[in-house]
Amino acid sequence: MKKTETELTGVKEIARRANVSIGTVDRVIHNRKGVSENTKQKINAIIEELNFQPNKMASLLASRKILTFAILIPAVSNETDYWSYPLNGIKQAAAEIKQFGVSVKYYFYDLDSKNSFNTAADELLNSEPHAILLAPSFVEESIILVKKIRDLSLPLAFINSDLPNQDNLTYIGPELYQSGKLAAQLISFAIQKSDKVLTVNISTDLENDHHLFRKEQGFKKFFDDAGKTNELLTLNINETKLVAVEKSLLGSLSTNTAIKAIFVTNSRVNIVAKILEKHNKKDILLIGYDFLKKNINYLLSEQITFLICQRPKEQGYLGIMALYKYLFKISEVEKSVYMPIDIITKENYQFYNS
Amino acid sequence: MKKTETELTGVKEIARRANVSIGTVDRVIHNRKGVSENTKQKINAIIEELNFQPNKMASLLASRKILTFAILIPAVSNETDYWSYPLNGIKQAAAEIKQFGVSVKYYFYDLDSKNSFNTAADELLNSEPHAILLAPSFVEESIILVKKIRDLSLPLAFINSDLPNQDNLTYIGPELYQSGKLAAQLISFAIQKSDKVLTVNISTDLENDHHLFRKEQGFKKFFDDAGKTNELLTLNINETKLVAVEKSLLGSLSTNTAIKAIFVTNSRVNIVAKILEKHNKKDILLIGYDFLKKNINYLLSEQITFLICQRPKEQGYLGIMALYKYLFKISEVEKSVYMPIDIITKENYQFYNS
DNA sequence: CTGAAAGCGCTTACAG
């Protein structure tokens, strides 16, 4: 249970071999200046030879570092509890690394308000964190923030959606195109040749919601590749209110009675489910996104058949851990981590820990 | 970046308030004997009041503890690379906790040989580990080992399969019954009323492979509950050689031409896929278990449609981390952790990190 | 450019 006494490692041993003090060894280890090139090389050679790995616990303890990570993500809203899952993952990670002197500060913005994003971003920067986790929902605003973060050379992790070429440490989230293909594959099992399939995009900001179209592209690609000839229709709805969606949707369905499957490109699939339920359309296969309570309820009542889900909790958890691993030099951090694309049904949702 | 100087916590502060030495405080914290009831209570009161949490890093550093975890799992075999996934998860966890003085020792057994299990188990015990991770594939042999482990009061984690009432710290693995239900649900989307469905159990030790039957029960339950009247057939094959399986299977298929879907209750689904491919039966929906290379290949060629998978890598990872969290008192450990039941298809296998 | 000393928050003998 005790370490063997004979081990000759650590800064002391290096200092002994190099004939210097441990202070100088420490300077070399951390690349601090004020060491002659000569002794530097001598020490580095010994470090190599001994394959020396500094004891992280001792280093942490001695340095008394206390780091703060700032996170900026959407607030949990009435409309959706989606963001509670990443938040839970973040909290779990925060609890695990608290003992290493990391504290996490939370900033939230309203998905309906770019202003709230900017305000929260300013507060975040004022708090002078040592690392940042960001869900960059508003693209332009995020890019402005990212620029400031870059000027401070702070490590930055994106979750949930990516911004290209932003020098961020890592992105952890979904690959949208492929999830659209998967949705198409699932639908393809259950439909006949003559059936039509409807894709529904619902967003108050359709123009900027390129995510939805990326999924739709993947969706169509699958049918193309598979040589399926089913007619694929698209319905873009620029509102999220039930009545508006209802009007649009019923219009489509009445002119296209052969629609046998609907793909909703985001978590608003519960709105469509509600409408289908109301009008007693049980025979239409419905598939959408995200493990939300509302969606799960329709999974149970079988109005929704499949939900595609990309581990929101794990995104938050891994985002924080990536910053931690980077700052504490625990391990390398991957530039992009694409989440598995999970399929949730009535028969496996119980064990999905989001 | 530095901790505030004014914080008055830690053993020193407790000692100061209680008017004792830090040695005595340490004795109380760790419930060691040799402290008068009086001072013990006094110190405990202060600990309560200060909500004192010992600094794990300092404690680890000072105690110079070096713990070894022993794992006993099946070796990766020619027949299946399944066990490479839990092993990878274990190795990942081992790398992460190495810095906390934990080393992991590996023992492997041959799934064809109970003898090899017993030999490896003996070696494991001789190495005097501080905690054990076990995949208890052989039930009786495992129970004997578990008894010895219990006598040594070592923490024990099961992965992959459970043994009831064994006082183990935790079980991390699948819930079989529900995965059978899921398989049935997936099949139900793609079949017609008149179609027959075949369940295939393949094992050299069918009698003791209660896992398979548990899945089959769940499978049947789904059809029952859903009021589906499809005829459900079962084929038990007591051999794993291709020719034997081929003979049995072709027999079934020729007498029941209405079979439109096959559920293989374990990872040997690739054997069935090979046979179906050989005999050009593309129209039968095939579903089975596990993210093995062989199985993925048939997923790609569309001979297999769905694979059900229960995160073998994560099982290994979580198993080790559970022991770590328990011994280092990081957090509570759950008695049973059921893995999510993942559905793998041609369109999402790329992002499944097993 | 370098060294010696103090200290991080604990644990561990040892002495009484």
Added chain:
DNA sequence: CTGAAAGCGCTTACAG
């Protein structure tokens, strides 16, 4: 039953 001292493997001023 209790205390004083040394030490874990580092980092951090401070002095030269």
